[in-house]
Amino acid sequence: MRFVQTLKNIWTIEELRKRLIVTFLLVLVYRLGCYVVLPGIHPDDLDALANFTAGSGLMQLLDMFSGGAFSQASIFALGIMPYITASIVIQLLGMVLPSFQKMQREGESGRQKLNQYTRYLTVFILLLQGSAYLINLQIQVNSAGGHAAMGFWTVAYLTIILAAGSMFIMWLGERITDRGIGNGISFIILVGIIARLPQALYYEFVSRLPGSTGSEGGLVMFIVELILLFAVTVGAVLLVQGTRKVPVQYAKRI
Template identity: 55%
Template sequence: MKKIVETIRNIWSIEDLRKRILLTLGLILVYRFGSYVILPGIDPNRLSLAGAQKGLLGLFDMFAGGSFSRASIFALGIMPYISASIAMQLLTIAVPSFAKMQKEGESGRKKINQYTRLLTVIVTAFQASAYVAYLRSQSGPAIIAEFGGFFFWLSTVIVLTSGTLFVMWLGEKITDKGIGNGTSIIIEIGILARLPQALIYEFTSKSNMGGGGLLIFLLEIVFLVVIIIGLVLLVQGTRKVPVNYAKRIVGNRQVGGVRQFLPLKVNAAGVMPIIFAQAIMFIPATLVGFTNPDSASSGFMRSFSDYTTPLYNVVYGVLVIVFTYFYTALIFNPTQMADEMKRNNGFIPGIKPGKSTADYIGAIMDRITLPGAFCLAIVGVLPGFASALKINSVFASFFGGTSLLIIVGVILDTLQQIESQLLMRHYDGLMSKGRIAGRTAGTGAGVSTI
C-alpha cells in the first residue's frame, strides 16, 4: 500500500505528467457527455432501438459506448476512423505506392494520415446514411414530423459525420498531449461504461436467487480476475531472439559489440482476429434474416445466431485461429526485419544474415503464433460459455472476447507510458520487479490502432 501511495505521489509531482493525465480525463468527460446528446429531430421518449443490442449492431454499439442505441451525435463513434485506418494499413502492405509512401518518414506519415481522414469522411457519410434508414425502419415514430424527409437525412448525415470527426480529433489530442493511445482509450471508455450497470444487475439477480446466490457471484468475480491475469500474460508474452551487433569504430568511440534481444509477440495480431471472426459469424444470420426471417430462428441457422451453441463456438474458434495467422502474416514482415538487422550489422548467433535470418524469424513466429492463436480462440468463446451458465449477457461479455481484450491491452499500454515517464525522470516504475510491456511493444506495434 505504501508503494502505491508513493507511486501516485510521484506521478502527481511531475507537472507534465499531471497535465497530461488531467487533459486526458477532461477529454474523456467531453466524449461521454456528447454520447448522451440526442440527434436533432429525434424524440428520445419515443426512441426504441432494442435491436441495436444484438448481433453486429451490438458490437458496434459496444464500441460506441451505447451512443448507437441512444441515437446520439456520436452514434457512429470512432469506428469509421478505425475502419479507414485498417484499410490504409492493408493498402500500405498490398499497394507498392502506399508502401513507398510509408517509408518516406514523417512526410509519408502525414500523407497517409490525410488519406485516412479523407477516407474516414467517406466511410462515415455512407454509414450515416445507413443509420438514417435504420432509424426510420426501427423507430420511425421517434422522428419528429417537421424534420422528416430529405432534411432529416441531410442534417443527420452532417451531424454524425461531424461527430465522428470530433471524436477522431479528441483521440488525436489524447495521443499528442495526453497519455496513452487516444483512439484505443475512447473505445475502452465506451466499453467500460457498461460495466457498473452490468455488475449491479448481476449482483441483484444473484442476491434475489437466495441459497448461495452471493457465493456464485463471488465465484464469478474470482473467475473474471483469473481470466484477466491470463490475458495479461497473453498480451505481454514474448519470445526473445538473441541478436549480436558487430563492433564498429565511430570517431573515437566503439559502437556495438553487445547482445540485444528481438522480442516477438505471442499475440502479434491483437484483437483483430476476434473482430474479423465476429463479423464473419454475423453474416449468415443477417442474410437469412433479410431473405427469410422465419428460418433465422430455427434449425441450422439458429446455431449461427446464438453464441451459446456448441456449433457457433467451434466455428468461431476455428475462424479466430485462421484470422490470427492471416493478420499476423499481414503485419509481420520477417524479410524487412532481417534486412534492417543486416543494415545495422546485427546478426542472430549461428544464423547467416539475409534470407536465412528471415526464414529463422518466420519459423519462430509460426511456432509461437500457434499457442497464441489457440489462447485467443479460448478468450473469444468464453463469453458464450459464461452466458450458457446463466450469467447476464452484458456482464458475460466482460469474461473474454473483444471487450476484455481491448480493456486489458489499452490499460497495459497506458500504464507502460506512465511508467516510461517515471523512469525518464529517475523515479521507480509502477512495478517493483520487471517492466510493463503493452501491446505496442515488439511486433504488436502494427495493431496499436485498437
C-alpha cells in the same frame, strides 16, 4: 499503501500532472457528448432503438465501442469505429498497391500522406454508415409505434452531424495522444468499454436470476463468467506486458 504512494508520486510530477488533467478533461467532453441526442429525435422514441440494440449481438458490440452513444441516438453514435475501419483498409492497400507501399517506406512524409488518406476514407465511410444508421433508427422507432418521419434533407443534415461528431472524437483522440497520456484512440475505446461494463454486468446478473429469460445455470454461471472474464483480462495483460530476459554473450574484444 503502495498504490496510494504511487498516486502521490505521480501527482508530484508537474508534467505528468498536466497530462493527467488534460486527459481527464478531454474524456469528460467525450462522455458528455455521448448524451447529446440528435436534433429532432424524441427521447421517448429512444426506447425502441435501445430494445433493438439489446437484442442484437452486433449492435451491442457497436454500442459498447461507442460508450452507449449508439443506443441513445447521440451525435457520437458512430463512435471511432469508422476510423479504425479506414485504418485497416489503408493498411491492406499497403500490402497490395505499390504506390501505398512506397509511401510506407518514405518515413514521416509517407506516414502523413497515409494519415490524410485515412481521414478521407473515414469521411466516406461515415457518410455511408450515418445514412444507414438513420434509416435503421426510423424503422425501429416506427415499428415500436413511434413517429420518426425523416425526409431526404433531414437524413442528409443528420448524417453530416454524425460524421462531424465522429471526426470530433478523432480530434479528441489526437489531442490525448499529443498532450495527454497514451494512445488517444485506444484510450477513448477503453473509456467507452468501461462506461458500458457496469450496465452489462447488471443485465447479465438480472438475466441469471430464477424466472428470467436465459437463466440457465443461475447465479453459479454468473460467478463462473466473472471468473473467466477476470482470467482472460489477467492473461491478456501478462501476455502484453510479459518479458523474458535472455542472457547475451559477446566475444571478448582485444
